[in-house]
Amino acid sequence: MNVKAKLQNLMDTQYSRPAGVLGWFIGEKMIRQHKPETLWTIENLQLQKNERILEIGCGAGFAMKLIASSNGSYSVTGLDVSETLLQSAALRNKKAIRQKQMSLVHGRVEEMPFPDEEFTAVFSIHSVYFWEDLSKSLKEIERVLSPGGTALITLCDGKDGEDWTTIKKMIQGELLPIMEQLKFTDLRVLEGPVSRGYHTVAVCGVKSSSQ
Template identity: 30%
Template structure:
């Protein structure tokens, strides 16, 4: 059962996947709230949320920008739930949610002002190359925001790493190096006071 729960976190699927997404939307609220307080969003920015889960952050961004807010996830269930949650924006053409792998996204170069990843990079393959792929779809002077519940020093990190195959946890300096090596020109890191929540914002 534990392995199944872990698998659901990595790639929600089936009926249990829907419940997992609902739980993640609720459990990640405090991470999302801190991240939104760290990033500046332009009034007409086009935004992509990678690993969009149940679409909660897509919904938030739609209330901030008049631009398009899209989502990408490699879980069919996540895509479906994100579309349901943001159906009116999908119907009006302001939102598209696609099923794809972050390491090879079927998106045009320099499409977005802001790309985000909430609680998702733990499972991204070959982080250096994947960050280059993210950079490719960001406009010049655009931003890439990473938000995660651990800064790499959380007491539970070792337990998760020992349990979840293919999972990695990164510190702020490690992420900064990966991002700069991928071609981003500037990286800012924000740590929530008295917590382990880390937000990293890279400028292209």
Template identity: 50%
Template structure:
């Protein structure tokens, strides 16, 4: 059962996947709002969300007049259908687009976005220079990446996640040329410790 639930969180499928997608929308609202604040959206922003899920963050971002385009990338066809439904007006207007794809091979052009972000999707990435280089590639010069995740719960730090951040993610970002790489602490949500890793191209 745990394996089934983990797979649904990674790549929701069918009606059960729809349920998990909407559940994640409700669970992750505090860190979603916090992450969007971190983006510091300005005029003519072009934003990519990696692991867009059911499209709640996209819809929230699209309410801001500074945003020109938001693209959502996800592995799950079920989640993309939910995100398209949630953002159907923006999709019709051309200010939102949804793509099936993987962070290790982002199907988008170089220097396309001023902001790239993800919320609770990094746990399912293959963290290596290729993955991080794809994020770097699609960012415009001076564009920023914001990767939000949890690194513990109820006062306990998860050493596996912390080791991934300090031993793989941040070194890869610095190696590939990201500047101002740092960790910022966010709100605790349901006891989980929220942090974000930030970097600038």
């Protein structure tokens, strides 16, 4: 493997599981890069007071900080595979953690360490690309979501006007059908902002109350 390939492999690994000083830097970089779609995602959650919210792939904790600092009396939990980013999130959210408004958990979306129906809203921003088993991950999201709760998965499906066919096929051929099988209702693909040329969308659904 040449030097360029080694560097590319390192960066790919860091974006999926950031670690060390480079991982910390990438976490802060992602906050700056993803701010438009982060704000848009939170807005589309349409949170009500006293909701219990889970972010999958919480990274350095910027979205959770925005939610916790609003006036909704929310309980916020962040899940991430990167211990480095969880440390960054803990520093960024010291007050909310100290006040027991927020908790951070090291773990994988495929096997989440939470009770059934623990959360009223579950969301993720740019983490679905790294889920190892999409079907298992969505089943876990359905399991930890309370009836009537919202799941919202934000991702990019193109750049500079060019569609990413693989991502679009994943949305239409996997994400939406699996969520339909899990009896999510009001399934939609929301059109989001263009950020740095990247086109943002979100797959949104509500867990059925009749299960």
